[in-house]
Amino acid sequence: MVLKLTSEMTAQLYRQFLALLGGTIAHTHSKLAATAHEHGGLIWAIDALQPEGHGTLLYVLYEVLSGTPVSAIQLQQAQTQQLIEWLQPFTDLAYKVLATLSDGESAIITAINSSWPDSPHQRCQAHFLSNLSEVVLPLDTKLRQQLKADLDGLLKVPEYSERPQDQTQSRQPDASPLFSQSPICHETQS
Numbered sequence: 001m002v003l004k005l006t007s008e009m010t011a012q013l014y015r016q017f018l019a020l021l022g023g024t025i026a027h028t029h030s031k032l033a034a035t036a037h038e039h040g041g042l043i044w045a046i047d048a049l050q051p052e053g054h055g056t057l058l059y060v061l062y063e064v065l066s067g068t069p070v071s072a073i074q075l076q077q078a079q080t081q082q083l084i085e086w087l088q089p090f091t092d093l094a095y096k097v098l099a100t101l102s103d104g105e106s107a108i109i110t111a112i113n114s115s116w117p118d119s120p121h122q123r124c125q126a127h128f129l130s131n132l133s134e135v136v137l138p139l140d141t142k143l144r145q146q147l148k149a150d151l152d153g154l155l156k157v158p159e160y161s162e163r164p165q166d167q168t169q170s171r172q173p174d175a176s177p178l179f180s181q182s183p184i185c186h187e188t189q190s
Contacts, residue, residue, distance in 0.1 A: 007055050014058055014074050028070060032095060035066040041096035044116065046108050048078070059083065059108075061090065064101060083111035091115045 036042055043064040048057045056076060062069045073086045097119040102108040104123055112121055 010049075010056060010058060011074070014072060017069075017072055028068060031066050031068045032063060032070070032093070035063060035068070036095040039065050039098070041098040043099045043101065044090070044097060044112070044119075045101035046083075046112065047103065048105060048108065059086070061087065078105055078107035080107045080110045080114075083107060084114050087111060087115040 032042060044061060045064050046059055046061050048059050050057050056074055057078065059073045059075065060069055061071045070090065071086070073082070075082060097116045100112045100116055100119050100121045102112055102121070102123065109121060
């Protein structure tokens, strides 16, 4: 089943998300504190959702190690300054930031690097591999088609050998005369 999201549905989900988020602030802070205590800090990630491939973007900030969504903002387009202002309250938290993650969008990367300049930033591997597959897949398809065309003219390999098997040749390799005469395998007695 494919679910198509419209801008109106996204706006409604965003309002519901903010309402739910408001009711879970204490719980969220306790999860962040427990995660920071357990791992020595937090890893922040931002992901942008665009339901129809155009229009309003929903940016979600979440803590990676605990999988906790922390905040969201809805913007018409990626604007670094608005993202920095949105992230400001989270830069003031007393937890060490171990790293940050995002897709390759330059506005997000600039905002994250500005907000947590001492933390290493990594591009999300899922986004990176997805973007890489867009380039590699057509090349792979072309190569596969060329290989198939090249190999179609060859004779098929039989599934079994047509040469009769000599049953007396079923010795182990170390029992053959070649190995028994080898100085490497020959045992010496003292």
